[in-house]
Amino acid sequence: MTFQRHFLDLDDAQTPAIESLIARARQFKSGVAHATTRLRGKLVLGMFFEASTRTATSFAAAAYRLGATWHDFGAATSSMSKGETPADTMHTVRAVGADAIVVRHWESGYPHALAPHFHGSILNAGDGSHAHPTQGVLDAMTLVEEFGTLAGRRLIICGDIRHSRVARSSARAAWLLGAKVTLCAPPLLLPQTSPGWGFSELSTVLDDCLPQADALMLLRVQTERGDGTELPPFADLVEGYGLTEERLKLLPDHCIIMHPGPVNRDVEVAASLIRVQRSRIDRQVENGVFVRMAVLERALHHAA
Amino acid sequence: MTFQRHFLDLDDAQTPAIESLIARARQFKSGVAHATTRLRGKLVLGMFFEASTRTATSFAAAAYRLGATWHDFGAATSSMSKGETPADTMHTVRAVGADAIVVRHWESGYPHALAPHFHGSILNAGDGSHAHPTQGVLDAMTLVEEFGTLAGRRLIICGDIRHSRVARSSARAAWLLGAKVTLCAPPLLLPQTSPGWGFSELSTVLDDCLPQADALMLLRVQTERGDGTELPPFADLVEGYGLTEERLKLLPDHCIIMHPGPVNRDVEVAASLIRVQRSRIDRQVENGVFVRMAVLERALHHAA
Amino acid sequence: MTFQRHFLDLDDAQTPAIESLIARARQFKSGVAHATTRLRGKLVLGMFFEASTRTATSFAAAAYRLGATWHDFGAATSSMSKGETPADTMHTVRAVGADAIVVRHWESGYPHALAPHFHGSILNAGDGSHAHPTQGVLDAMTLVEEFGTLAGRRLIICGDIRHSRVARSSARAAWLLGAKVTLCAPPLLLPQTSPGWGFSELSTVLDDCLPQADALMLLRVQTERGDGTELPPFADLVEGYGLTEERLKLLPDHCIIMHPGPVNRDVEVAASLIRVQRSRIDRQVENGVFVRMAVLERALHHAA
Numbered sequence: 001m002t003f004q005r006h007f008l009d010l011d012d013a014q015t016p017a018i019e020s021l022i023a024r025a026r027q028f029k030s031g032v033a034h035a036t037t038r039l040r041g042k043l044v045l046g047m048f049f050e051a052s053t054r055t056a057t058s059f060a061a062a063a064y065r066l067g068a069t070w071h072d073f074g075a076a077t078s079s080m081s082k083g084e085t086p087a088d089t090m091h092t093v094r095a096v097g098a099d100a101i102v103v104r105h106w107e108s109g110y111p112h113a114l115a116p117h118f119h120g121s122i123l124n125a126g127d128g129s130h131a132h133p134t135q136g137v138l139d140a141m142t143l144v145e146e147f148g149t150l151a152g153r154r155l156i157i158c159g160d161i162r163h164s165r166v167a168r169s170s171a172r173a174a175w176l177l178g179a180k181v182t183l184c185a186p187p188l189l190l191p192q193t194s195p196g197w198g199f200s201e202l203s204t205v206l207d208d209c210l211p212q213a214d215a216l217m218l219l220r221v222q223t224e225r226g227d228g229t230e231l232p233p234f235a236d237l238v239e240g241y242g243l244t245e246e247r248l249k250l251l252p253d254h255c256i257i258m259h260p261g262p263v264n265r266d267v268e269v270a271a272s273l274i275r276v277q278r279s280r281i282d283r284q285v286e287n288g289v290f291v292r293m294a295v296l297e298r299a300l301h302h303a304a
Numbered sequence: 305m306t307f308q309r310h311f312l313d314l315d316d317a318q319t320p321a322i323e324s325l326i327a328r329a330r331q332f333k334s335g336v337a338h339a340t341t342r343l344r345g346k347l348v349l350g351m352f353f354e355a356s357t358r359t360a361t362s363f364a365a366a367a368y369r370l371g372a373t374w375h376d377f378g379a380a381t382s383s384m385s386k387g388e389t390p391a392d393t394m395h396t397v398r399a400v401g402a403d404a405i406v407v408r409h410w411e412s413g414y415p416h417a418l419a420p421h422f423h424g425s426i427l428n429a430g431d432g433s434h435a436h437p438t439q440g441v442l443d444a445m446t447l448v449e450e451f452g453t454l455a456g457r458r459l460i461i462c463g464d465i466r467h468s469r470v471a472r473s474s475a476r477a478a479w480l481l482g483a484k485v486t487l488c489a490p491p492l493l494l495p496q497t498s499p500g501w502g503f504s505e506l507s508t509v510l511d512d513c514l515p516q517a518d519a520l521m522l523l524r525v526q527t528e529r530g531d532g533t534e535l536p537p538f539a540d541l542v543e544g545y546g547l548t549e550e551r552l553k554l555l556p557d558h559c560i561i562m563h564p565g566p567v568n569r570d571v572e573v574a575a576s577l578i579r580v581q582r583s584r585i586d587r588q589v590e591n592g593v594f595v596r597m598a599v600l601e602r603a604l605h606h607a608a
Numbered sequence: 609m610t611f612q613r614h615f616l617d618l619d620d621a622q623t624p625a626i627e628s629l630i631a632r633a634r635q636f637k638s639g640v641a642h643a644t645t646r647l648r649g650k651l652v653l654g655m656f657f658e659a660s661t662r663t664a665t666s667f668a669a670a671a672y673r674l675g676a677t678w679h680d681f682g683a684a685t686s687s688m689s690k691g692e693t694p695a696d697t698m699h700t701v702r703a704v705g706a707d708a709i710v711v712r713h714w715e716s717g718y719p720h721a722l723a724p725h726f727h728g729s730i731l732n733a734g735d736g737s738h739a740h741p742t743q744g745v746l747d748a749m750t751l752v753e754e755f756g757t758l759a760g761r762r763l764i765i766c767g768d769i770r771h772s773r774v775a776r777s778s779a780r781a782a783w784l785l786g787a788k789v790t791l792c793a794p795p796l797l798l799p800q801t802s803p804g805w806g807f808s809e810l811s812t813v814l815d816d817c818l819p820q821a822d823a824l825m826l827l828r829v830q831t832e833r834g835d836g837t838e839l840p841p842f843a844d845l846v847e848g849y850g851l852t853e854e855r856l857k858l859l860p861d862h863c864i865i866m867h868p869g870p871v872n873r874d875v876e877v878a879a880s881l882i883r884v885q886r887s888r889i890d891r892q893v894e895n896g897v898f899v900r901m902a903v904l905e906r907a908l909h910h911a912a
Contacts, residue, residue: 036345041644041673051378051381051382053377053378053379053381053384054382054396054400056378057349057375057377057397057402058400060375061347061400061401061402064347064373064375065345069672070375071672071678072376072680073661073665074659074661074664075661077661078659078661078662080661084871085873088870088871088873091883091889091890091893092662092869092890092893093665094890095890095891095893095894095896095897096662096666096669096893096894096896097669097673097894097897098665098669262388262392262393262396263392265389265392274392275395281395282395282399283399285395285396285399285400286399286400286401289399289400289401340649355682355685355686357681357682357685357688358686358700358704360682361653361679361681361701361704361706362704365651365679365704365706368651369649369705374679376680565696565700566692566696566697566700567696569693569696578696585699586699586700586702587703589699589700589703589704590705592703592704593703593704593705
């Protein structure tokens with residue numbers, strides 16, 4: 001596997017890189033790859049400016065399984081939060097011996113701003129409404145496990161696309177592997193500009209999309225990402241774009257249901273549907289640890 | 305040792321289970337049992353909805369000594385706290401690879417509610433005013449170390465019995481090993497219903513109990529567990545049920561003093577008595593780590 | 609290396625102890641010393657009553673590199689914070705099996721107050737305006753790396769000396785190794801009493817000091833340590849005692865720049881000077897981990 005120091009987004013990612021990460025993640029999952037001492041002696045710092053126990057725990061579990069040490073940097077109370085420039089903090093944590101930093105921040109582009117100043121690896125665990133690249137790869141892995149090849153398969157991503165870092169990363173990863181991607185949302189929540197999403201089809205009517213779906217991914221409704229634009233009423237979002245028992249009937253039998261979690265029950269997905277047989281929600285979480293192992297290994301193993 | 309997945313309370317516990325945990329804890333304490341790689345590769349999550357550095361550190365130390373990894377889930381800031389159902393969080397943390405969850409919660413029965421949804425082990429580190437089963441076993445272990453057999457020995461548990469999860473678990477564990485248990489409290493703080501405590505004698509006058517005591521356990525005065533009932537004045541509780549130098553004279557010479565900690569000095573116990581020779585307060589803490597090792601091993605070793 | 613249980617300050621430190629710690633730290637830095645299993649099985653608790661991600665991470669990294677386990681005690685939410693006496697907490701954490709406690713506290717002398725009650729090692733990570741002994745040793749190590757011997761070398765320490773725990777420890781460590789130390793500050797921020805600082809020269813005019821400097825250490829401006837005395841206006845402090853491009857010209861070419869971090873850019877040091885070639889700010893951080901390894905080893909290896 002080629003060494004790539006940072007893992008910031010999938011904006012310029014190419015197909016082989018995604019395939020290679022998924023292949024490695026599947027080796028870890030199958031137990032073929034010997035993992036437990038792979039990153040022994042490496043120090044991975046978690047820097048979560050936005051609380052995220054799920055993603056933090058997943059990255060930590062990935063680090064532990066590779067024999068690395070995980071340490072919570074306590075970003076919220078750090079000197080970085082108290083006025084030190086990120087560049088200075090990056091020099092400091094490198095001098096302390098940190099090999100990789102897993103960053104989550106509410107600001108789009110924050111990990112990218114850190115990257116030039118850190119002589120180790122920056123791994124993006126979600127930045128604002130921009131990117132969540134490990135989520136993108138784990139979603140693609142889940143689709144590959146299901147369908148083998150994604151050529152010609154259709155993935156519907158539904159909900160607040162515009163403010164979702166997950167949508168961008170997951171759509172691109174699936175598309176790089178050959179999937180057709182439809183983004184479905186109320187008009188105000190579709191992406192504002194087309195370039196970054198040019199590979200996708202857009203729709204505003206979920207019921208029209210469902211019969212063609214091989215996989216339906218619901219996004220979490222987030223009220224905290226308002227950027228001053230007028231949002232559609234919450235009820236419209238739930239009624240028009242939530243997965244109900246009624247809508248389930250419009251899906252082909254083989255279509256799987258995905259959600260990056262945590263699920264707002266009876267908002268994006270009816271509570272009764274979260275663990276139906278075709279749900280892959282827990283599988284996504286499970287695959288996340290293996291993808292993060294692959295990402296950590298790719299970033300850090302070069303010098304092991 | 306038989307595998308038992310969860311460890312939620314001692315309500316249905318039987319004598320052999322308590323004996324077996326204590327026997328194993330004593331092996332760990334004596335250094336006979338080889339522990340350091342016993343749970344290698346296992347991931348134990350701490351989920352403390354109520355802050356508890358003492359119990360959390362004790363469980364963490366137990367996990368470390370067995371070679372397992374301890375990770376603080378940060379329950380207070382988790383998506384569980386933000387509206388995700390406990391069932392969904394349980395599926396998530398299992399998918400992440402957590403093998404055991406150590407839970408403390410202010411609500412009685414909370415760990416029991418999680419248990420059906422987690423395909424690993426739930427270990428109760430204290431739930432509301434219900435149970436604190438590892439405390440019960442460690443108190444019993446401390447008594448066994450002291451007296452060998454508990455048959456015919458009398459344990460006085462004194463203080464706010466009614467709101468104490470410690471009292472319930474410790475009384476039952478000692479009783480299962482043959483001890484006679486007297487619960488001593490102001491009338492309003494004795495247990496409201498008798499069934500769960502039917503094995504015990506009740507008293508409202510501490511001075512009457514002291515001459516018969518082989519062990520005297522003082523409980524922490526907690527003002528935060530009021531459930532709407534009228535509480536006796538704080539001063540009455542201290543004057544009538546705290547251990548003073550005067551009262552110490554009423555105890556038989558061999559009687560030991562116990563307290564689950566942290567002690568409110570000069571409230572439950574006179575400051576001068578906390579580290580007298582007959583105090584086992586530090587011993588209880590020490591034994592706690594070994595009991596938690598035994599509990600973790602029983603829950604997790606089956607698949608090692 | 610002689611075993612010394614606690615590491616509280618450098619007030620009574622002698623030259624051989626500082627030399628020995630630096631020598632060991634340099635062995636760790638060079639890779640000569642085999643470190644990774646040195647403190648296996650040891651449990652080091654971080655007790656940070658004042659948030660300090662930098663120092664905490666440095667100590668944690670040191671513990672990890674020696675094979676010890678680092679556990680954050682969460683001092684801010686502990687029962688110690690809720691009224692338990694420090695003595696009781698010390699007995700408890702020892703009973704839990706903690707071998708060392710790394711303490712930071714806003715109160716001068718706090719770690720010293722804990723020491724008699726803890727039967728393991730207390731390591732001071734900064735107490736009030738008193739001492740920061742590992743910082744003192746790492747600064748001395750940085751000077752030794754630069755100059756070989758410090759005999760006759762002049763170290764200027766500049767800024768709020770009076771309230772600085774760093775100044776006291778760093779001045780003493782450098783002086784013990786033979787350096788001449790000048791403390792430079794506005795009159796109100798020079799040490800109030802001379803005895804503890806009797807080995808140093810005092811100055812109130814930075815520009816007079818610069819031409820003689822072999823090393824210039826700027827201190828962090830801290831507004832939070834006011835003790836009721838009248839402070840000089842902030843602007844005076846910056847203008848009279850900050851390192852600017854202009855002042856840099858007054859320094860000899862070989863003079864290095866130091867700062868304990870985190871730097872207030874354009875306050876103590878012009879932003880443009882933080883990473884000039886003669887800056888040793890990142891080197892100080894790097895050396896900090898090795899010094900803390902030496903300190904942890906000295907405290908804990910006796911019983912390994």
